[in-house]
Amino acid sequence: MSRIVILTGAGISAESGIRTFRASDGLWEDHRIEEVATPEGFLRDSALVHQFYNARRAAARAAQPNAAHLALAELEADPHHTVLIVTQNVDDLHERAGSQNVIHMHGTLVGALCHDCGHRWPAPEVMTQGDLCPACARAATRPDIVWFGEMPYQMDQIVRALEAADLFVSIGTSGNVYPAAGFVRDAAMAGVQTLELNLEPSAGTDMFDTARHGPATQVVPAWVRAQLAQRR
Incomplete structure (x- = not known):
């Protein structure tokens, strides 16, 4: 798993x-x-x-969920993976795509x-x-x-999940907004593999073990297909 x-x-x-x-x-x-x-x-x-x-x-x-949202829901549904999505977004496109294990850290x-x-x-x-x-x-x-000056939601649960993970993936983030921008550092300190999937290199791209760049609707489904293929 x-x-x-x-x-x-x-x-x-x-x-x-x-x-x-x-x-x-x-x-x-x-x-x-x-x-x-x-x-x-x-x-x-x-x-x-x-x-x-x-x-x-x-x-x-x-708005409607796009191919990236749908791919992540497909990955979560695979019995060989335990997936937690921590989103900075305040829309509900992950849930409407079918994801169930979602934390909205910014509400x-x-x-x-x-x-x-x-x-x-x-x-x-x-x-x-x-x-x-x-x-x-x-x-x-x-x-x-969650507005400026307020504490993001469920930070304790997020930190525990990062420390217990096998892989941390950052998708579509600038790497400028904390505390989320520090998750890659926290994951690396816990010995977790890290991957960035982003339109272009983020501010923290050098901290990731691997980075792939391009539109989310292309790079995310491609990565998910590769993950699922490993278990077949």
Whole structure:
């Protein structure tokens, strides 16, 4: 049984039509990061934040899983592999492709969170600043997204999985966003083999044992086919 931990970033969903995280000018889909991706921005203008994430939620729901998502689901379904997908993405394309063992370390657009009491529930298609928390009845509903200055989800579980893995694979990531950018170092220190699959070399590509570059819809299915062929 091969234990594989796979980190995915914006590059795996880009070919499904979902825009990548942000441009070099500090704008995220024409908004300042501080306005729409921080707790302070939410407290300052919750209506703008909800408008922003409502648009992102609609775009994610309109997108379809691509060949890379489907290939990873096929790998997870193979009885000779134990696969954990740790994704930085907030879309649900992995799940819609058939993957079941997925950790959304940066949260998910399909979830709602109470900013006051921490209660979570499925997000409606459109959220507003007047939505009440089902648990505490306060108008403090926000997207269940990890913003700048907040701790990513399930880090202890991710670290344990990395230390127990046989292989760590990073797909479609820039290598610039921590703590995910440090996973390759953590895996290497635990003696785990490491592989980068990316459109182009990431900021941390030199830390990987092996790297293959090209569109995710090409390099990921090719790698999965090779993994499955080894067991036949």
